[in-house]
Amino acid sequence: MATYTVLAGSGDLKLSYDPANKDQVAAAKKVFNDLVKKGMKVYVDTKSKSRRKEVTEFSPTQTKLVFVPQLTGGMSKTKTTCR
Amino acid sequence: MPVDTLEVEEEEVPATSDAAGTMLLYMLSLEAVCPHCARIVPITAPERHNYAPLMYSMYITCKRCQFTALLSDFFMVGADMFSRRPDDVVRHGRQKVRFKHTKKRLNTKWAEDRYFRRYWQLHKMREAQGMLAFLEHLSNRQKRSFLDHGHLDIKGSEGGKYRLYFARHSNIAQVDANGMPLRGWCYHAGDFMSVGDNLLTQMFAIETNERAFFQQANVQREDWMDGLGSYSNWKSALKDYQKIIKKHRLDQRETQPLLGTSLIVLDMDLDDSTNYTTRKKVGLPAKRTATRRTAAKTAKVARATTKVARTKTAAKTPA
Numbered sequence: 001m002a003t004y005t006v007l008a009g010s011g012d013l014k015l016s017y018d019p020a021n022k023d024q025v026a027a028a029k030k031v032f033n034d035l036v037k038k039g040m041k042v043y044v045d046t047k048s049k050s051r052r053k054e055v056t057e058f059s060p061t062q063t064k065l066v067f068v069p070q071l072t073g074g075m076s077k078t079k080t081t082c083r
Numbered sequence: 084m085p086v087d088t089l090e091v092e093e094e095e096v097p098a099t100s101d102a103a104g105t106m107l108l109y110m111l112s113l114e115a116v117c118p119h120c121a122r123i124v125p126i127t128a129p130e131r132h133n134y135a136p137l138m139y140s141m142y143i144t145c146k147r148c149q150f151t152a153l154l155s156d157f158f159m160v161g162a163d164m165f166s167r168r169p170d171d172v173v174r175h176g177r178q179k180v181r182f183k184h185t186k187k188r189l190n191t192k193w194a195e196d197r198y199f200r201r202y203w204q205l206h207k208m209r210e211a212q213g214m215l216a217f218l219e220h221l222s223n224r225q226k227r228s229f230l231d232h233g234h235l236d237i238k239g240s241e242g243g244k245y246r247l248y249f250a251r252h253s254n255i256a257q258v259d260a261n262g263m264p265l266r267g268w269c270y271h272a273g274d275f276m277s278v279g280d281n282l283l284t285q286m287f288a289i290e291t292n293e294r295a296f297f298q299q300a301n302v303q304r305e306d307w308m309d310g311l312g313s314y315s316n317w318k319s320a321l322k323d324y325q326k327i328i329k330k331h332r333l334d335q336r337e338t339q340p341l342l343g344t345s346l347i348v349l350d351m352d353l354d355d356s357t358n359y360t361t362r363k364k365v366g367l368p369a370k371r372t373a374t375r376r377t378a379a380k381t382a383k384v385a386r387a388t389t390k391v392a393r394t395k396t397a398a399k400t401p402a
Contacts, residue, residue, distance in 0.1 A: 001338075003338055004341065005216070007213075007216065007272075007276070007280045007283060007284060012212070012213070012216035012280070013339070014336070014338040014339065015338065015339055015340070015341040016338040016339065016340060016341060017340065017341040017342065023342070024341060024342055027341055027342050028341055031341060041287075041288070043287045043291060045220075047220060047222065049222075049237075049238070049290055052287065052290055052291055053291055054291050054292060066283075066287065068272065068280075068283070068284040068287055068288070069272040069276065069284060070272070071270050071271060071272050071284060071285065071288050071296075071299065071300075072270070072271070072272075072299060073269060073270055073299050073300045073301035
């Protein structure tokens with residue numbers, strides 16, 4: 001089973017699909033593209049640091065992905081508050 | 084304003100939902116009521132913070148009776164108005180604020196009952212879930228360091244060394260070879276994220292693309308380390324999260340099937356906390372402006388279509 005881990009603010013949302021099932025792969029591709037359009041970054045989800053990398057296009061071979069929101073710079077030298 | 088003259092308005096208490104997680108942001112521009120003299124005290128800039136624990140750990144003084152206490156000891160008007168938008172709350176103003184509780188005294192217990200019971204448990208639950216997700220991605224050494232000291236060291240994709248502290252933002256320190264902090268960086272996802280989620284996001288971002296981190300993150304002021312003091316309760320927070328994880332068996336959660344799962348939870352505005360300049364900086368489109376323009380265009384086309392249809396009908400109708 002392939003899994004998507006989506007960090008949507010309240011912990012992680014774990015979604016699984018069967019990579020052998022065409023319908024499920026199509027749905028997974030749609031979700032992937034929707035989330036990327038929303039501005040989320042996608043990484044290969046692994047414990048080993050060396051294998052972690054950013055992914056920009058859907059590939060059925062990558063079975064463990066983690067979706068995280070776009071990060072931005074916060075408090076700077078000149079500003080007193082963050083934002 | 085004495086307690087006795089407060090007007091009473093009975094309303095139904097809004098049901099708690101996931102949306103309540105983001106409602107804390109709405110408390111930015113609200114007011115507190117002094118439990119001693121019941122005067123409405125505006126929460127001024129230094130006390131305002133969009134992260135509740137930090138906000139509640141600040142002291143506030145009533146200008147009338149000089150009663151000084153933690154902000155959490157003051158009755159929060161904002162806690163009464165979960166379901167309202169910030170604009171509505173501000174528009175109410177000082178004179179028109181109605182309290183929906185009965186004529187009993189305004190005290191801290193009331194605030195605790197209404198606010199902490201309804202919101203705080205939910206807040207802790209999502210924080211625990213985020214922390215679990217973060218801990219699952221750590222190596223044993225990193226995990227030990229984080230649980231013992233409240234921070235962990237990571238390596239950037241281009242060789243830089245960083246230390247992530249237990250905090251929502253302003254929590255990244257660039258360290259030298261000996262582990263001494265050189266400077267602080269601020270680079271975070273947004274205020275709707277839990278601490279664990281935010282740390283995980285930061286870790287992934289730095290470990291995979293350090294160059295982008297340097298481009299987008301901001302260097303902090305020299306006194307940035309003082310700000311971390313507000314998170315000195317990290318140890319008890321972690322203990323709480325571990326208890327919640329154990330109690331609700333969060334670590335034994337099963338994955339949901341992708342087909343058939345409602346993704347409503349993902350419909351939140353991911354760029355809620357980023358202003359236009361920041362959006363431009365990271366290459367996100369100016370969504371709101373585009374939406375407004377599109378809506379205006381659609382309305383214009385609809386009006387034109389209606390007008391043409393009416394003209395045709397009028398022409399067909401015999402005089």
